[in-house]
Amino acid sequence: MTSSAHPRQQSTSASADELAAELERLREETRQLQQALASHAVVDQTIGVLTVLGQITPSDGFTVLREVSQHTNIKLTQIAEEVLKHAQGAALPDVLLGELQAALARHAASRPGL
Numbered sequence: 117m118t119s120s121a122h123p124r125q126q127s128t129s130a131s132a133d134e135l136a137a138e139l140e141r142l143r144e145e146t147r148q149l150q151q152a153l154a155s156h157a158v159v160d161q162t163i164g165v166l167t168v169l170g171q172i173t174p175s176d177g178f179t180v181l182r183e184v185s186q187h188t189n190i191k192l193t194q195i196a197e198e199v200l201k202h203a204q205g206a207a208l209p210d211v212l213l214g215e216l217q218a219a220l221a222r223h224a225a226s227r228p229g230l
Contacts, residue, residue, distance in 0.1 A: 155193045162196035165203045170220040180219040187215050 163177035202208040
């Protein structure tokens, strides 16, 4: 038995389904890119804070964040958010404070003349 829909209608329906799926994929990709952009901004701001507080280079600032993240098993962006809050007067959790101080000391000590 043949379908009552014309081949053209089936093709249009398939195209509409494909377009809807593509639209959803693009929306998800856009959401992920927006989230990545926001996270990147927070990390960049935190690197700036660390360069001033620790008198280290921006490259060392990122390394400090990465080390603290690895030593505490906390996501780098979460640590960055906590450091920014701390720079505005909030308390830093003890585990982060200790790791951050140790990492800053390691990188400050590795720079001669500072």
